[in-house]
Amino acid sequence: MNTIAEHIADFLKEYAPFDNLTFHELSQIASKIRVLNLEKHAILFKNNDVLHDSFYVVAQGTINLSIIADAEETLLNKCHTGDIFGLRPFFAKNNYTMTAKAREESILYAIPISVFRPFVANNSDVLNFLLESFAANTRHTKETNYKGKLIPDNAFYSDTQSEMQYIQSLNYNNSPITVPITTTVKEAALLMVESLINNILVCDENNNPIGIITEADMATKIATGRFPITVTVDTIMASPVVTVFENVSLAEAQLLMIKHDVTHLCVTKDGTNKSVVKGIISEHDLIVAQASNPGVLIKEIKRSQVPKDLKEIRDRLGDLIQNSIQKNIPISHISNIANEINLALIRRAVELSILDLGSPPARFAWLSIGSQGRKEQLLLTDQDSILIFEDVTAEKYRDVKDYFLHLAKKTTSILEKVGYEYCPNGHMGSNMLWCKSLTDWTKQYNSWMNTPGESSNDLSSIFFDYQIVFGEPKIEEALENIIYKNAQNNTLFFDFLGNDALKKNSPLTFFKKFVLEEEGENKDKFDIKTRALMPLIDGARLLILSNDIKGINNTYLRFKQLAITDTKNADIYLNCAEAFLTLSKYRTLEGIKNDDAGQFISIKDLSKLDREKLKNALAPMRELEELIKSKFQLTQFS
Known part of the structure; x- marks a missing residue:
């Protein structure tokens, strides 16, 4: 050498x-x-x-x-x-x-x-790195003068969470044009022109694929005069075709194209060329799919400099959620990905505010509370947050609090521009009530939990659903320790939370009909949030706190953990977990359809099957209610 x-x-x-x-x-x-x-x-x-x-x-x-x-x-x-x-x-x-x-x-x-x-085709680590580099050096924009060409081309995001790869959606042509082997190239070319496509599959009498013709074949083999246009398609087709299963992942499709140096993959029923054609995946399909790759979105969030960039990414998260639901990807997987992207968006909003204001004068933690804190925010709802800063000397307190209030106001303003509306109840770090030192927060939780219902700031249960977005994890740990210390043998607190969980109105009438809104703009609609989801959310929170189970803030996972901890009632908890996923899916679909929070569902617009599924998902709520009544000796009639 x-x-x-x-x-x-x-x-x-x-x-x-x-x-x-x-x-x-x-x-x-x-x-x-x-x-x-x-x-x-x-x-x-x-x-x-x-x-x-x-x-x-x-x-x-x-x-x-x-x-x-x-x-x-x-x-x-x-x-x-x-x-x-x-x-x-x-x-x-x-x-x-x-x-x-x-x-x-x-x-x-x-x-x-x-x-x-060749080195890429045989080494997925090398491919993975190249794809990530490609995504990092590319940019997606919806600006009209680019006609959507500037799309990130990464197809493989390596992350410890397997859901990242699992969820990558891939739409492709599931009704490709097929012709028998006796077709002439001229006939095939006319079909391609009429159908506005750049490929055509050649199949046997059982509709199994035996070859493919692309625009490139037409250009290199016919336009150059190598073959006359009167020959049959088998003369110029590429054979055999590279075949894949219907549920092939984006990463696998990309790897196969590189490995075989092809621009199209044929989708068949069993993934071999001995079964019926179900579709065709083109390179273009991969590039379009990669625009909503979770890994790419998170990388772009980290590079964003202005709220407009973050808003565009949040819009694409909406597309990703919609595509994933249509593909029947489990709602728990979709929630995990949406949570990672929502977290990254909020984190970036805090970072941009710090870049603007300068370094914080003390350590702090920005916590999302409510649905964001539970990792359940699939739809654009309002923002809920608190800010906790470490204890400082009395003479510094005012200046430090002023800085963090400014920081919180900037952050909530950025998030509002991204599409997260301000909380109508003011549950945000920008509210001076919810931006304070760890000692002040300790007093707040002590008051809420030891004298519930007496505090001038009414206890809102969303303050018990939280996750750290930015800052010092030890502050979140300190808050958790305060909550669980106060919860021990606190009958008064659990009595208050239990009655709160039971006072929600029943979702069904005595005759098992949906209880619909009687007046207002949502008249004759079903309030799935208040009547169906909130009782499950409240019940899970109550039971997780009383069982001293730390670190799980998600409703579905709370029920799954309760089934392990309290085996006697495991069936009730597992039924509630499944019901929560089903109800969340209906709410999300409604929200996507109407571009809102999906709270009110038009029952009359559901199919008979969907009405039954929805009704069945409400059944475990009665069992949960009885369990809470007996466990906490409550007599509330709900």
């Missing part, structure tokens, strides 16, 4: 993803690499340039990646020594969607795609 190639291999092995390859493999790659010297401000490629045959590693210097929109250049990323960029030729066939310009004199290594592709 020559010394230049050896020097390059030595350099590459220090950086991901090349550190996943052996030195022998690196040496093979290095011998084919071109070294480029770029002057300051030299452009390597610009928006809409034809793709190069290589991608690039920065050996020395800095490369700016930018887009130009509305005559304004926006910097997306700076690539420094060891960074990879220009990966579009790996994952897409359309032209570059950004400009790469040298910020200073720079040296680049150009790695030919054809040389590197």
Whole structure:
């Protein structure tokens, strides 16, 4: 191996993803690499340039990646020594969607795609890294002048939560055009033009796939004159086709396309070419799907600088939730992902406020409470939060509280612009009642829990559903310890919470009909939040506190844990857990349909089957009510 190639291999092995390859493999790659010297401000490629045959590693210097929109250049990323960029030729066939310009004199290594592709196809860690790099250096925008081309192309987000990959939605053509092997190329071409598609499947008499023809085949084999247009399709088709199961994940589809160097995958009933065709997945489908990849959304949130960027990402979360529900992905998985993205959005709002105001004068914790605190916010509802700062000396207290009130006001204002409305009850960190020191919060919880109903600030149970979004975890732990210490043998507190949980009006009449609203704008609709979900939420909270179970704030998981802790009543808890998921799904579907919080459901618009499912989900509530009455010796008639 020559010394230049050896020097390059030595350099590459220090950086991901090349550190996943052996030195022998690196040496093979290095011998084919071109070294480029770029002057300051030299452009390597610009928006809409034809793709190069290589991608690039920065050996020395800095490369700016930018887009130009509305005559304004926006910097997306700076690539420094060891960074990879220009990966579009790996994952897409359309032209570059950004400009790469040298910020200073720079040296680049150009790695030919054809040389590197085999190493990617055999190593998922390498593929994973390239996809993440691609997403980080790409940007999605809905601006009309880009016609949606600037979509993140990452398809594989590596995270400890398997749900991240599980939920990636992939829509594809499930009614592809198929032709028998006797069809002429001319007939196939006319069908493609009429149907406005760029591919056609060739099938046998049982509708099993035997080949595929794409626009590329037409261009390279017919337009060039290699074959006359009168030949039959088997002459120019690619065969065999690469086949996949109907529920193939985005990551698997991307890997298969790279491995087999194809632009289409054929979906069949059992995933082989010996079964019936169910659809066709194109490269374009993958790129569209990747726009709502949870990993990409979280990366974009971290890079967002203004509320408008965060709002656009929150809108895309709505699309992701809708697609996932349509695909029958379990609502618990969808909730996990939505929670991660909601958390990231709120966290970024706090960060942007700190960037604006300067460093905090004391340690603090921003906690989401209510539905966000329970990780149950699938729809855009109002924001609920509290802010706790560490204890400071008396002379500093006023200045410190002023800073945190300013911080909270900025944060809640950003979140309002993103689409989370202000809490109508003022349960937000920007309210001076809910922005205070740990000692003051300790007094607040002591008062609520030891003299419930007497406090001037009425006890709201949402203050017992919380999760830390930003700041010092030890502050959240301290709050939890205060709550559970006060809860021990606190009959008065549980009597208050128990009666509160039981006073919600029954969802069904004596004759098992839905209790509907009698007046107002929601007349004749069913209040699924107040009559169905809240009794389950309140019951789970009450039981989890009384059983001294810490660290679980989600209603579904609370019931699952109660089934393990209190085995005697396990069936009731498991039924309640399932009921909660079913009810949450109906509320979410209603919210998506009406673009609101989904609280009021039009029963008459549901199918007979859906009405029965909804009614069945209300059945466990009666058992839960009886359990609470006997456990806490309550006599409230609900």
